[in-house]
Amino acid sequence: MEENREDIRLLKKIAKGSRSAFDRFYENYRAFVFQIAMHMTGSRMEAEDVSHDVFLEVYQKAGQYKASKGSVASWLAIRTKSRALDRLRKRKPLLRDHLEELLSGQEIGADKQFLSQLEKDIIIEALKHIPQEQREAIFRSYFQEETHKEIASSMNRPLGSVKSLIRYGLNNLRKQKAILGIIGSNGGEKDGIS
Known part of the structure; x- marks a missing residue:
């Protein structure tokens, strides 16, 4: 629970443009996001691209996170799965x-x-x-x-x-x-x- 509070603080700082908060958030979650992307796409290169897209979205839309809808990890997992599915749909139907x-x-x-x-x-x-x-x-x-x-x-x-x-x-x-x-x-x- 304490981790989620810290992550929420980081997201609030990211929403205000803090690069250091983003860097810290990225370090906390890069392996987590990559693992989901890799599982979904089955390709290291695709997983790296998905991870990049997810963290770019986090940087641009950190203010969209709502604690009432779930943990930061859940929010990231949903975004990662959605971006991976988008990429897979583009690759093939x-x-x-x-x-x-x-x-x-x-x-x-x-x-x-x-x-x-x-x-x-x-x-x-x-x-x-x-x-x-x-x-x-x-x-x-x-x-x-x-x-x-x-x-x-x-x-x-x-x-x-x-x-x-x-x-x-x-x-x-x-x-x-x-x-x-x-x-x-x-x-x-x-x-x-x-």
Whole structure:
């Protein structure tokens, strides 16, 4: 808690233009930001670029931090993940590719990668916009890691129906563009999803 207070003080000084406060803040968090960026992008060069973007944003927008919304580390983690996703979307249409893999039946491994790239709470928010049975099937499959047979049994539905619910549910998520609308930083329609 004391660390967060010190970080908040540094952010306030950065917002007033203090270079020394920024340098200290950077030293405190550079490894943390880089680690998240590296995990998200899988590339040292991309992670360095993401880290640079994040700290530039901190320097320019330090006054936007609100203690009531979470810790400084959480604020930085969200900014880092958002910048990493922006970079990945520019590099390739990330979400479309992963949804296409899932829709084409290449579910093993793709769902793990999909969820590791996007926060579960973002997916949960997007799931609110699809029919209840599709939402339940997707939730059981990706969050509770139930097999399709287990889902069919618990939902009292044929196996083929469960697979269809999941496939149509993922397709509905893509059609709505809900996921990118939630995580996008500049609003409006995003590239990479048709």
